[in-house]
Amino acid sequence: MPHLSRRQFLQLSAGVSGSLLLPHVADAAGGEDFPLHKRVGELATICPYCSCGCGLVIATDEHGHISNVEGDPENPINRGILCPKSIAVRQLANSPLRLGKVKYRAPGSNQWEEKSWEWTIEEIAKRVRKARDESFVRTIKVNDKDVTVNRTEGIAWLGGAANNNEDCYLATKLMRALGVVYLEHQARL
Ligand code: SF4
Secondary structure, three states, rough: OOOHHHHHHHHHHHHHHHHHHHHHHHHHOOOOOOHHHOOOOEEEEEEOOOOOOOEEEEEEOOOEEEEEEEEEEOOOOOOOOOOOHHHHHHHHHHOOOOOOEEEEEOOOOOOOEEHHHHHHHHHHHHHHHHHHHHHHHEHHHHOOOEEEEEEEEEEEEEEEOOHHHHHHHHHHHHHHHOHHHHHHOOOOO
């Protein structure tokens, strides 16, 4: 193998990567088949992966499937920059493994049943109510005196990056009304 100086190596690398990129640039400039040309809709949204809350611009194709994900240059948090994880956001929506219906496995069963959202929401509400009533604490002893606390120690709520301000506001209202004290969010750094 011939010896290359540092300068020759850099010149060669630039030439090779330029020739690899050129066909793609040409496609992007004029090719009808280039996937990014199939955008029919674009919307600005927030990356759901972590509490940084970077802004995304999501493009969809004619079937409503996500065809491209880019950083939103107008978002003041990331100013168009994204980490590699967010590029996989399209898989969240497009994956054939994604569940589109509620699946329920009853206690002791080894079978999953399909359930409606009405049944599911009602069931969750019943179980939250039961857990709250069974774990509700009205008073605790402090220096031999009864102090009113009115709290439940049987429920916890944990928020994540996908919750926006409005979600968090409503969730906090509901949890406080139930007497939940174990209330946390991933973004509380
Ligand atoms: S793009 Fe990366 S850093 Fe930004 S919110 Fe998504 S996962 Fe977090």
